[in-house]
Amino acid sequence: MEHVMVTTGPDGRPSAVVRGGRKWTIGAEPVRWFERVSWWEAERRMPKGLSRVDVEVWQIQARLGGNHRSALTTMELIRDGLGGGWRLRESIADAA
Numbered sequence: 077m078e079h080v081m082v083t084t085g086p087d088g089r090p091s092a093v094v095r096g097g098r099k100w101t102i103g104a105e106p107v108r109w110f111e112r113v114s115w116w117e118a119e120r121r122m123p124k125g126l127s128r129v130d131v132e133v134w135q136i137q138a139r140l141g142g143n144h145r146s147a148l149t150t151m152e153l154i155r156d157g158l159g160g161g162w163r164l165r166e167s168i169a170d171a172a
Contacts, residue, residue, distance in 0.1 A: 100138035
């Protein structure tokens with residue numbers, strides 16, 4: 077998964093994503109859900125200090141830059157609960 081920079085609003089919702097030096101702005105209402113962490117696929121034991129069993133996932137639709145005519149791209153973002161970073165899991169109909 078690719079690490080990305082995400083700007084959030086006061087309510088914690090993503091408002092923009094910087095991926096590969098290009099800024100994507102949110103063009104539709106983002107959707108949030110939680111998924112189970114499959115830590116056992118990468119580790120033999122649950123990592124020390126990792127007390128969570130869920131990760132926060134946001135599905136967003138964003139357009140490149142401030143161009144309101146550009147096509148929307150659907151992205152799935154995962155928030156790292158420990159460090160606060162973001163990873164891009166999937167991008168559909170990517171214009172980049």
